[in-house]
Amino acid sequence: MRSRAPAPSEPAQGTEPDATRGPALVAGPEPPRPRGAGRGARRKGRASAWRWLGVLPFFAYTTLFLLVPTIELIVKSFEGPKGSFSTANVSRLFSGEYLSAYATSVELSAITAAAGGLFGLFIAYGAVHGRLPAFIRPLLSTFSGVAANFAGIPLAFAFIATLGPTGVVTSLLNRAGLHIYNHGFTIFGMAGLSLTYIYFQFPLMILIISPTLEGLRAEWREAAQNLGATPAQYWRHVGLPLILPGLLGSTVLLFGNAFSAYATPYALTAGYINLVPVQIGAILQGNVTVPNPQLGDALAFGMIVIIAVAVTLYVLLQRRAARWLP
Template identity: 40%
Template sequence: MPGGALLGVLPFFAYTAIFLLIPTLVVVIGAFLDGDNRPTVGNLHGLTSPDVVRALVQSVVLSVVTALIGAVVGGILAYAVSTAAPAGVLRRFVTSLCGVLAQFGGVALAFAFLATFGLTGFLTKALAARGVESSGLWLYAWDRGLLAVYLYFQIPLMLIVFLPAVDGLRPQWREAAETLGGTTWTYWRRVAGPILLPSFVGATLLLFTNAFSAYATAAALISQGSPLLPLQIGGTFTSETVLGQENIGKAMALEMVVVVALVMAAYAWIDKRASRWLQR
């Protein structure tokens, strides 16, 4: 690689090393060290504790449910958007809006939902003025509140990721199916469905990873009980009642890294298969 090109990518390598490579090494090494920095596998035994197992299961359940709902709804919206004029105002507006909403998360998103659906939220007060009572407590439950909040960015993300695959469907394929006597159902079952399936599954895996690794939004809404694995990890570093558990937190983080790595490996393999159709 020429010296000028190497110099140009040096900031990227430095950024990747500081914010990805080094933290990953810290997690992997720390997961196998005790409080005195001696090698141990005792931290991995902590992963079998009921609280950690429950947090892992609930994180997986939340991620799977939001990924499936987001994939189905986002996929339908992506197909609806694909039927609009490519350079039309509607398509550009929807894709731009989804691009913003897909990146809108963290504390800001939690505050937006609290200001809308919380105990003193404007929608809660508006409904109460019309005789519809709502305590807003559902917003703080991991299986209801976080489900609704996560879908806020999961559905737009699905539209952005899945839209190129839908755009890859050629009108000639539908015309050929109709010429051979096929119905709309036949076209979707034998032509469009098999073509879109790898992209759909890959996008769903991406949504799972996106929800599984989310932390700030859940931390802002749920401050008690740490029902999710990212919150459990944060608790080992910040809680005053579990001092000395930092390396167990690193073991839990390593567990998350393994899960995400497996899912992303599957996503990369599926995306490679799907790209063959998008390039034709």
């Protein structure tokens, strides 16, 4: 029944180019393909016009549903109440509650990217180089896929059930004599929100850092040991420099991941913690009075700028990483 066509180059496991390259969002340059020889120039010209027609639907679609919204919000960010050009909205971002919203968002994203990133790194390193049984790796990556995708509203509920005022872990700790809610902890505050974010941050780190760690060959460590290096020296001079670009790039990606989160903080803190996405949501829903509606556009524009910087860093670091490790 299967109409499988002859595939002359079905790759063997592990030889697929992408499999070892790691978490690159951007593929490297394609090696130039030899062009069909002996084609007439006229035919080539006509063919190239047809060629572009083939990608027209894709470009039309992304223009309409991605580019138009983006341009729209950027233009509106610089629009005054009467439609004229104005930098009032954007400059308002640098003061008062809006500035503090950015500060809180950046703080939360940085903390959870660092903590979740380190946690994920240790787990991934253990799984790759810790001599664990072979079945651990595929299991870990599937579980990480689930955990990293289990987010939003249900995740918030799961953490309220765990560390909320009547949560399972809270009652356990109470019985052990540790009343965390008397010591200023609440799941609806910064600490609780950070713990919740880490739930999807560390599995993401496991998934994106594993290929980099796989590139760290055991032979290099043995070679360093043979030359008399201590473990600390190996990490200082060999291991860390090798994985650093991949590590930083992945952390930056985790940062962007937390920064754009909306559903989880909205469900968990009901907007009490002043984060940029939640602010934008409140403006869109008309829950807060703002000087003019374009402020929401300006806030979103600020988010795009920050994430664009993060993603650009990620891409650059990833390219750097790809140079050293396979």
